Amino acid sequence: MLFNSIDFALFLPIVFAIYWALGKQYKIQNFFIVISSYVFYGWWDPRFLFLLVFSTLVDFFVGLALSKNFSPNGRKILLFISIITNLGLLCVFKYLNFFIDTFADAFRLFGSEIKVEKLALVLPIGISFYTFQTMSYTIDVYFKKLIPTKDSIAFAAYVTFFPQLVAGPIERATHLLPQFYKARTFNYQKAVDGTRQILWGFFKKMVIADNCAVFSDMFFDHHDIYPGGSLLLGAFFFSFQIYCDFSGYSDIAIGTSKLFGFSLMRNFAFPYFSRDIPEFWRRWHISLSGWFKDYVYIPLGGNAGKINIQIRNIFIVFLISGFWHGAKWTFVIWGFLHALLFMPTLIFGKKKNNLNKAAYQKSYPSLKEFFQILYTFICVLLLWVFFRSENLNTAIQILAKIFSPSILELCELDQKGQSIMTILFIIFLIIIEWLGRRHQYAIENILSSLSQSVRWGFYALLVSLIGMNMQTSESPFIYFQF
Numbered sequence: 105m106l107f108n109s110i111d112f113a114l115f116l117p118i119v120f121a122i123y124w125a126l127g128k129q130y131k132i133q134n135f136f137i138v139i140s141s142y143v144f145y146g147w148w149d150p151r152f153l154f155l156l157v158f159s160t161l162v163d164f165f166v167g168l169a170l171s172k173n174f175s176p177n178g179r180k181i182l183l184f185i186s187i188i189t190n191l192g193l194l195c196v197f198k199y200l201n202f203f204i205d206t207f208a209d210a211f212r213l214f215g216s217e218i219k220v221e222k223l224a225l226v227l228p229i230g231i232s233f234y235t236f237q238t239m240s241y242t243i244d245v246y247f248k249k250l251i252p253t254k255d256s257i258a259f260a261a262y263v264t265f266f267p268q269l270v271a272g273p274i275e276r277a278t279h280l281l282p283q284f285y286k287a288r289t290f291n292y293q294k295a296v297d298g299t300r301q302i303l304w305g306f307f308k309k310m311v312i313a314d315n316c317a318v319f320s321d322m323f324f325d326h327h328d329i330y331p332g333g334s335l336l337l338g339a340f341f342f343s344f345q346i347y348c349d350f351s352g353y354s355d356i357a358i359g360t361s362k363l364f365g366f367s368l369m370r371n372f373a374f375p376y377f378s379r380d381i382p383e384f385w386r387r388w389h390i391s392l393s394g395w396f397k398d399y400v401y402i403p404l405g406g407n408a409g410k411i412n413i414q415i416r417n418i419f420i421v422f423l424i425s426g427f428w429h430g431a432k433w434t435f436v437i438w439g440f441l442h443a444l445l446f447m448p449t450l451i452f453g454k455k456k457n458n459l460n461k462a463a464y465q466k467s468y469p470s471l472k473e474f475f476q477i478l479y480t481f482i483c484v485l486l487l488w489v490f491f492r493s494e495n496l497n498t499a500i501q502i503l504a505k506i507f508s509p510s511i512l513e514l515c516e517l518d519q520k521g522q523s524i525m526t527i528l529f530i531i532f533l534i535i536i537e538w539l540g541r542r543h544q545y546a547i548e549n550i551l552s553s554l555s556q557s558v559r560w561g562f563y564a565l566l567v568s569l570i571g572m573n574m575q576t577s578e579s580p581f582i583y584f585q586f
Contacts, residue, residue, distance in 0.1 A: 105144050105145075105147040105148065106578050106580060106581070107305075107306075107309075107353065107356045107357075107581075108306065108309060108310055108578060108579065109578045111147060115140075115143075115144065116360065116363075119136075119140045120363055120364070122136065123136055123137070123140075123364060124290050128287040128288075128289065130284070130285075130286060130287045130288060131257065131258075133288065134257045134258050134261045134284050135257050135261075137261045137264075137265060137266070137364075138257060138260045138261050138264055140266060141261070141264035141265060141266040141269060142156075142264065144266040144269065145229075145230070145264065145266070145269060145270070148229055149226070149228075149229075152228040152229075155193060155228055155231065156234065156263070156264060158193075159189070159190060159193065159234065159235060159238050159263070160238065160259065160260050160263045160264065162185070162186060162189045162190075162238075163186055163189075163190075163238040163239070163241055163242050163259075163263075164253075164256055164259045164260075166182050166183075166185055166186045166242050166245075167241060167242055167245045167252035167253065167259075168252055168254065169182050170182050170183075170242070170245050170246055170252060171245070171251070171252045179246060182242075182246070183242060183243065183246045186238075186239060186242035186243075187239060187242075187243075190235040190236075190238060190239040191235070191239075193231065193235060194231060194232065194235050196225070197225055197226075197227055197228055197231060198227055198231065198232065198430075198431055199427075199431045200225065201225065201431065202431030202432070229270045229584050230269055230270030230271065230584070232428060233268075233269070233270065233271060233272050233274055234263060234264075234269060234270075236274050236392075236395055237262075237263060237274050237275055237276075238263050240274070240276055240277065240395065240398075240399065241259075241262075241277040241281075243399055244276070244277060244278060249278065250277055250278050250281075253281060255284075255285070258281065258284040258285060259281070261284050262275070262277060262280055262281045262284060265280070265361070265366070267356075267357040267358075267360040267361045267364075267368070268357045268358075268361065268368055270584060271350070271353050271354075271357070271581055271583045271584060272354065272357070272371060272389075272391050272392070272583075273354060273357070273358070273368050273369050273370075273371040273390070273391035274391040274392055274395055275368060275369060275391070276369075279369060280366070280368070283365075283366050283367070288364070288365035288366075289365070290365065291365065294362050294365070295362060295363050297359075297362060297548070298358075298359040298360065298361070298362025298363045299359065299363070300359070300547060300548070300563075301355050301356075301358055301359030301362070301545050301547075301548070302355065302356050302359035302360060303359075303547075303563060303566055303567070303570075304352075304355050304359075304545055304546060304547050304566070305351075305352040305353065305354070305355030305356035305357075305359060306352065306356065306570050307352075307566045307569065307570055308348035308349075308351060308352035308355065308533070309348060309349055309352035309353065309356070309579075309581070310352075310570050310573055310574060310575075310579075311529055311569045311570060311573045312344060312345075312348040312352075312526070312529050312530060312533055313344070313345045313346075313347075313348035313349035313352060313579075313582075314573065314575060314579045315522065315525070315526040315529065315573060316341040316342065316344050316345035316348070316526060316530075317341075317345050317349075317579070318519065318522065318526075319337070319338060319341040319517075319519075319523055319526065320338050320339075320341040320342035320345050320492065322338070323335055323337065323338025323339075323341070324338055324342070324492050324493065324498075324502070327498060327501060327502050327505070328501070330505075330515055331505065331510035331511075331513035331514070331515060332505040332506045332507070332508050332509075332510035332511035332512075332513065333510065333511050333512055333513045333514040334513070334514055334515045335502050335505050335506055336506050336511060337514065339485050339486065339488055339489050339492075339502075339506070340485060341526070342488050342492050343376075343481075343484065343485045343488050344530050344533070345582070346488065346491070346492075346582055347372075347375070347376065348533070349581055349582045349583070350372070350389070350581070350582060350583050351371070351372040352581075353581045353583065354371035354372055355545055358370070358371070358545075369390070369391055370390055370544055371389060371390050371391050372387065372388065372389070372390065373386070373387040373390065374387060374461075374537050374538075374541045374546075375387035375388040376477075376481055376484075376534075377461070377462045377477055377537075377538070377541060378458070378462075378477065378480050378481075379457075379458045379462060379473060379476035379477055379480060380449055380454075380455075380457070380458055380476065380480055381442060381445045381446050381449065381480065381483065381484075382446060382449050382450075382455040382456070382458075383458040383459075383480075384480055384484060385442075385446075392425070392428070393425075396421050396424065396425055397421075400420065400421050400424060401417055401418075401420075401421045404416075404417045404420060404421075405417055411450075411451065414450060415447065415450065415451075418443050418446055418447075418450060419440070419443045421443075422439040422440065422442050422443035422446070423436060423439050423440060423443070424439075425439050425442075426438050426439020426440065426442075427439070429491070432495070433495075433496055434490045434491065434493055434494075434495060434496055434499055435490075435491065437490050437496065437499075438487055438488075438490040438491045441487050441490065442487060445483055445487075458476075461541055461542060462477060462541070486503065486506070489502050489503055489506075529569075533546075536550070547562075
């Protein structure tokens with residue numbers, strides 16, 4: 105079920121009303137959340153519910169077994185079962201055909217041709233997210249960072265919680281699971297705050313991301329007929345499409361969880377205001393970056409070893425991160441190039457230089473900060489070309505045009521008015537996010553000092569823009585395919 109669908113517009117108020125009508129019976133509320141989440145997920149394709157249930161049961165019983173088994177070898181076997189089960193499901197549905205193609209390509213490289221048959225597999229929505237979430241539970245239990253739960257319903261609610269089930273944030277059990285152990289009372293202020301964040305998320309998705317998609321798809325899908333300037337514009341549109349699409353989803357998910365009395369972790373912290381690549385990755389898809397840091401980077405040695413070990417660890421994490429995004433070499437190259445851009449700050453010991461927000465305690469960035477932000481954004485924008493392109497050849501052709509004299513050329517667009525309006529929407533977004541960069545999300549508190557009529561006027565403007573830009577067909581979120 106898509107957030108931006110009529111189905112969800114009916115689903116949410118019904119679930120909300122029944123959930124709070126259950127009173128303070130939190131165990132019954134938890135059971136209702138599980139059932140509602142299965143309906144939410146099964147609405148797309150009920151056949152894949154068994155994968156969600158299977159993954160939930162495996163990690164729940166592995167956690168229980170870890171609480172009883174004190175043999176080091178026995179505990180390792182149990183952890184191995186969890187990791188192999190979760191990664192096995194992920195590899196079969198997401199990467200098996202990629203491995204088959206790579207195997208065939210390797211033979212062609214040496215002049216041999218083999219016939220291989222791809223499997224007709226459909227990628228289950230959200231599998232990259234919920235497998236990582238359940239796997240992190242057993243890893244934390246194994247390392248005794250978390251006491252395993254005996255409450256199967258609470259655990260199932262933690263795994264399947266519908267606001268963040270299919271595209272995150274990837275929650276840790278240490279943060280979200282305890283929230284299912286206690287009674288929850290309706291908090292009006294928290295619900296108002298959640299509704300405000302949902303509104304901002306819908307604005308980013310339906311007004312900016314969906315409009316940007318029109319032009320990024322046009323330029324990338326027909327890159328052979330467009331000059332470099334138009335392709336650079338296409339990369340610019342895609343940069344804001346993917347940011348507003350994904351962070352918009354996160355805002356809706358976090359805001360929806362507040363309606364039910366839950367707090368989810370922040371997933372985006374205004375990444376396009378970053379002054380270097382390390383800062384960008386501290387602000388982009390925070391739940392995934394944190395997951396790789398805790399479960400891959402630190403176990404590999406993190407920052408503890410010599411500089412060559414740190415460099416190795418960074419490259420491993422970025423390559424895995426790229427591969428997590430999809431079974432294509434373009435994603436692997438995207439991750440590799442981000443690791444390369446990370447290197448100067450690591451080698452010169454400056455990767456933690458920008459821990460504070462840009463223009464900290466100031467209204468405007470300094471000239472140095474402005475150019476740092478601009479440089480970082482341009483680097484990220486150019487690397488999005490690999491992320492968006494169908495294959496490496498396409499990415500290289502697009503970048504070759506961008507770095508050619510044709511970068512000064514812009515083609516005439518049939519939808520010129522829409523493109524100008526979309527750029528104005530992006531400028532509006534940048535202004536609002538800059539003003540609200542000290543808060544959890546852009547419009548959390550920037551209007552608090554203004555009169556009620558101004559605040560409601562602003563919200564009415566957002567609602568009007570969403571209504572005006574509503575498409576005739578539902579536009580899926582980009583990260584559903586990951």
